[in-house]
C-alpha cells in the first residue's frame with residue numbers, strides 16, 4: 001500500500017464527505033481538523049476557502065498550493081405533486097451518466113438517499129433507447145408518493161445534492177475508486193505537502209478553495225487574501241487510457257506519473273516555472289507526463305491573473321471518469337504528485353521565484 005492507513009482513511013473521509021459548490025463546510029472542517037496539527041495559522045476568506053500556513057526559513061516568497069474542495073453536484077429545483085424531485089447540475093455533467101444512480105440530498109432535517117429514476121426497458125420504444133435523456137427530464141425518487149410526504153422529509157427547493165458513492169481500493173492495493181476526486185485529491189495533496197515539508201526557504205500556504213466547479217470563484221478571493229508569489233495547483237487530469245480516447249485529446253495515462261499541464265483553456269503557465277517543475281521531477285527521478293486540456297480550466301486560471309499576476313502551474317493526477325459517480329486513479333500517481341510538489345516547494349527560494357518573471 002502506498003499510503004499509511006491513517007492517510008488513506010483521511011482520503012476516504014474527505015472524498016466521501018458532502019460538498020457541492022457553495023456547500024463545502026463538511027470537507028472544509030475535515031481538512032481544518034487534519035491540518036491543524038502542522039499549520040501555524042489557519043484562516044478563511046469570506047467566501048469560505050480554508051487557508052493554512054506553515055512558516056519556513058524566510059517570510060518571502062509566499063508559495064501557494066491550492067486544491068478545490070467542492071465536487072460536482074446538483075440542487076433541488078422543484079417537487080411534483082406526485083412526490084418526485086426535479087434537479088439541476090452544480091458543475092458540468094454528462095447527462096448519460098446519471099440515470100439509475102443513487103444520490104444524497106442534504107435537508108434541514110438531515111441527509112437522505114434517493115435514486116435518479118428511469119423507465120424500465122420493457123416500456124421503451126426502439127427510438128427512445130438510442131436517445132440521451134437530458135437532466136431536465138429526470139427526477140429523484142426518495143420513496144415518497146406525494147409532495148407533502150417529500151416536504152415532511154425536509155426537502156426544499158435549493159437543497160444541495162451529491163452522488164452517493166463509496167471510496168474503495170482495488171484488490172491489488174494500487175488503484176482507488178470513488179467520487180469527488182476532482183478535486184479532493186488536490187485538497188488532499190495540499191494538506192500532505194504542508195504536513196511533510198520542513199525548513200523550506202519560503203512561507204507555504206495551503207488552501208482548500210470553494211466553488212471552482214461553478215466558475216473558479218473561491219480561487220479569486222483566496223488569491224486576493226494570500227497574494228502569492230508563486231502557486232502550484234494540484235488537480236485531476238483526464239486519463240486518456242480508457243477505450244475511445246485519442247492521445248491528442250488526453251495524453252496522460254493512469255499509473256505513469258503526475259501530469260504537468262502545459263496548456264488549458266484558462267491558462268498558459270509561466271514557462272520558467274513549468275521548466276523548473278520538469279527539472280525537479282527529472283533530478284528527483286519522479287516520473288511525469290506532459291499534458292494539455294483544450295477544453296476546461298482550473299483555479300490557476302484565476303490565480304495567475306489576480307493582482308499583478310502570479311506564476312502558476314497545474315500538476316494533475318491522471319483520473320478516469322471524472323465528473324461521474326466513480327472516478328479511478330493510481331495511488332502511486334497521487335504519492336508521486338505529493339513528492340513532486342514537496343521537492344519543488346523546498347527549492348522555491350527568493351531568487352528562484354524572482355527568476356520566473358525576470359526579463
Ligand SMILES: [Zn+2]
Pocket residue numbers: 068182183212235236298
Ligand atoms: Zn477540478
